[in-house]
Amino acid sequence: MSQIQEKTQVIRLEQLTSDIVRLTLEAPNIASIANPGQFVMIRTGNSNDPLLRRPFSISQTSSDGCFQILFKVVGRGTSLLSHCREGEYLSVLGPLGRGYRIDTQRRACLVGGGMGIAPLLFLGKRVLRKCPDLRPVVVLGAKNREELAPLIDDFAALGLKVHAATDDGSLGHHGLLTDVLKALDLGSRCMTYVCGPKQMMTAVHLFCRSMHYGCQVSVETSMACGMGACLGCIVPLEKGGYGHSCSDGPVFDAEDLVWTL
Ligand SMILES: Cc1cc2nc3c(=O)[nH]c(=O)nc-3n(C[C@H](O)[C@H](O)[C@H](O)COP(=O)(O)OP(=O)(O)OC[C@H]3O[C@@H](n4cnc5c(N)ncnc54)[C@H](O)[C@@H]3O)c2cc1C
Ligand code: FES
Structure with missing residues (x-):
């Protein structure tokens, strides 16, 4: 790398x-x-x-x-x-690190919570370039309008429709972004690309599993070296053992990680 x-x-x-x-x-x-x-x-x-x-x-x-x-x-x-x-x-x-692996066969759904929205703009642009016929769906959540509104503008500039949720209802759905995700008709072939707080990623992963959607998550653990040298960022893996979120991730297939509620 x-x-x-x-x-x-x-x-x-x-x-x-x-x-x-x-x-x-x-x-x-x-x-x-x-x-x-x-x-x-x-x-x-x-x-x-x-x-x-x-x-x-x-x-x-x-x-x-x-x-x-x-x-x-x-x-x-x-x-x-x-x-x-x-x-x-x-x-x-x-x-x-290893970024998102774009699945050109499935419709992309970008799901970001709080500052987890940050990597999704770059991803949205790349998906549009690689799969111009499969317009990504974007679901973003944050505490309130003040936090979410400036981040939405960049997606809108790409011509993407954003489905929003805020904790206080000041923009979009009043409540969790998983409520919004569940209400969308994403078809049977969908790959979700997720980044945000752990609780939100867990809920999205469980929903995707129930719907047989693919799910890739970006795991933002604390990091000291960022290069696989210090063990500061390890995450337990479903197959046993640990992965470094800095060098094996930060993006993992959600099914490869151990999820604790
Ligand atoms: C791969 C990766 C990508 C990231 N991308 C972004 C990004 O695009 N935008 C962004 O705003 N932040 C991002 N973060 C988080 C960001 O690195 C931290 O907010 C930052 O390091 C805090 O540094 P500080 O010195 O200001 O705060 P510190 O003094 O180090 O910490 C202040 C508080 O923030 C908490 N904190 C620190 N790091 C994290 C973390 N990773 N997750 C949750 N809480 C944390 C600490 O526990 C403490 O309570 C990312 C983290 C990782 C691992
Ligand atoms: S941050 Fe040092 S090993 Fe990942």
């Missing part, structure tokens, strides 16, 4: 909400080989605090050698990153 350490320039920093940021980085080497579902490890500051790079999904690439990430400020690393300045350089390692 090829991975590159690249000194990337911050091209744009957009504050989408009070705590969600979109960062555009110029990284021609990484952008040219990245696949949907892969991630990067970013050094968030120039000091040793935090010492470890932080993982982020690649949310889209562009032909001018850039890629974007979408992130929520939750702690020291993401806070530092949200204050970087345009023109500044950041050290980035990537693209890392």
Whole structure:
């Protein structure tokens, strides 16, 4: 698996909400080989605090050698990153991990919860390119309109219809995105591509199993090295033993993982 350490320039920093940021980085080497579902490890500051790079999904690439990430400020690393300045350089390692495997025979359904929406835009674009006749269905959920609305716009720009759910009912269905998924007629041949909180991915996986849909999930465990060297990210496998979510994943076939409620 090829991975590159690249000194990337911050091209744009957009504050989408009070705590969600979109960062555009110029990284021609990484952008040219990245696949949907892969991630990067970013050094968030120039000091040793935090010492470890932080993982982020690649949310889209562009032909001018850039890629974007979408992130929520939750702690020291993401806070530092949200204050970087345009023109500044950041050290980035990537693209890392195994991304989504696009099934060209089955209709794609992209299911994202919260910041798990981040990798699905890149995936949606790739599915449209590979299977122009099979328009993907998009189901997205978040806490409220403020969090979800700016993320939906990118899918709408691709001409994709988004089925939305929010916890407080301020946008789309009032409740769980699994309610929305269950109400859709996805036909008998469907592959769901999922990313989000564990509880939501478990519910989606169980529903997909009952419907005989395929289901691929992106597992965002905490990661220290991002390269299979530290055992910090292991997940139990259905066949026994463990997998590294950083190098065997983050995307797994849901049936290959052990699910605990
Ligand atoms: C493969 C992968 C892809 C990711 N992609 C994205 C993305 O596209 N956008 C995004 O916003 N975030 C993403 N994350 C999560 C992101 O890496 C963390 O939010 C970030 O590392 C937090 O760093 P921090 O220093 O700000 O917070 P820390 O101080 O490290 O942690 C602050 C709080 O966040 C919690 N936390 C840290 N990492 C995670 C995690 N992986 N899952 C759940 N809770 C966590 C901690 O337990 C703590 O409570 C991804 C994680 C992985 C493993
Ligand atoms: S993060 Fe170190 S082995 Fe996966």
